[in-house]
Amino acid sequence: MRIDIITVLPELLKSPFEASIMKRAVDKGIVSVHFHNLREYTSNNYKQVDDYQFGGGAGMVLMIEPIDKCISKLRAERHYDEIIYMTPDGETLNQSMANGLSLKKNIIVLCGHYKGVDQRVRDLFITKEVSIGDYVLSGGELGAAVLCDAIVRLIPGVLNNETSALTDSFQDGLLAPPVYTRPATYKGMEVPKILLGGNFPKIEAWREQKAYERTREIRPDLLPEK
Known part of the structure; x- marks a missing residue:
């Protein structure tokens, strides 16, 4: 470009x-x-x-x-x-x-x-x-x-991990879910156990649910009207 x-x-x-x-x-x-x-x-x-x-x-x-x-x-x-x-x-x-x-x-x-x-x-x-x-x-x-x-940042080859841009907020009409990294426990606050278990289908389902909940709480205007 x-x-x-x-x-x-x-x-x-x-x-x-x-x-x-x-x-x-x-x-x-x-x-x-x-x-x-x-x-x-x-x-x-x-x-x-x-x-x-x-x-x-x-x-x-x-x-x-x-x-x-x-x-x-x-x-x-x-x-x-x-x-x-x-x-x-x-x-x-x-x-x-x-x-x-x-x-x-x-x-x-x-x-x-x-x-x-x-x-x-x-x-x-x-x-x-x-x-x-x-x-x-x-x-x-x-x-x-x-x-x-x-x-x-969306052009192929720019980001080291090209799938990263596809999971950003707004790409699917929702805000991004919460993310965590090491350590798993910090000052008594723990990373959700589901993220540590290695069951990727369940992890993805959890992320989708959290993305929806976060959008509903912070940006309800992004959700289709019922």
Whole structure:
């Protein structure tokens, strides 16, 4: 997979790709990530990428021209499956969306900033608008990092144990069950005996039941309405 990220703050975004799972994916050649500083696509001497809103109002808006130049250059070089805009009013990121995006070959992620982007950018170029929650950040960079992490970890070969991602919360519509490791007893608290007996069918049944109970208690909204 190739990910091209368009941003006014590339330095804010680079560190997540220099550590942990995403670095492993890049080092293995499974994913390539390219950062594009929007200021390099301006036509003015001040590298200005934003301007005041028509009609007045607080907050600056990212201009269409540098975004157009950047996206047009990238699209001239290859086909993109999705051009994603990170915005608080987009579709909320969930596991199903991450699963689908992990199957794509080339994607562009545009990071919003200030008051957002000129609406014509959204009308002309954007194929998917994504939010990581009902709150506002200073820019789309942190949201883009979250999106990329959610996608990249699902690509075959990235995780050491590929079945791990398949048992994460939300993959089957439920939260993950509780997990334990050594020691079996700690300060009087014991690991459930069923996990120590080696009867894997019973263990799986226990995990499914606990996942359901945990979901019902914490996120009942995920369960089908009766």
